[in-house]
Amino acid sequence: MKAGMIIRSKRAIAKRNRDKRWFIKKEGEIKRNSRGSITMVKGYRVAPLEDLGHGFWVTEEQLHNRFEEVE
Numbered sequence: 001m002k003a004g005m006i007i008r009s010k011r012a013i014a015k016r017n018r019d020k021r022w023f024i025k026k027e028g029e030i031k032r033n034s035r036g037s038i039t040m041v042k043g044y045r046v047a048p049l050e051d052l053g054h055g056f057w058v059t060e061e062q063l064h065n066r067f068e069e070v071e
Helices: 060-066
Strands: 006-009 021-034 037-048 056-059 067-069
Touching (some): 021 056, 037 060
Antiparallel strands (some): 006 021, 006 067
């Protein structure tokens, strides 16, 4: 997956949220602080299509676990 793609959530709590679409705004690196050491991991800025002004960062692993590509 890469920036500019439209994705959807794999897990839908409510039926109305099943078709919610998300947009990958940008790719970057996220600093992870674990046990005193800082590591850099690949991350993505994801925002809902209805409100692109808001969003959150997810790691590459979280992105693959929580979202899927829209056909």
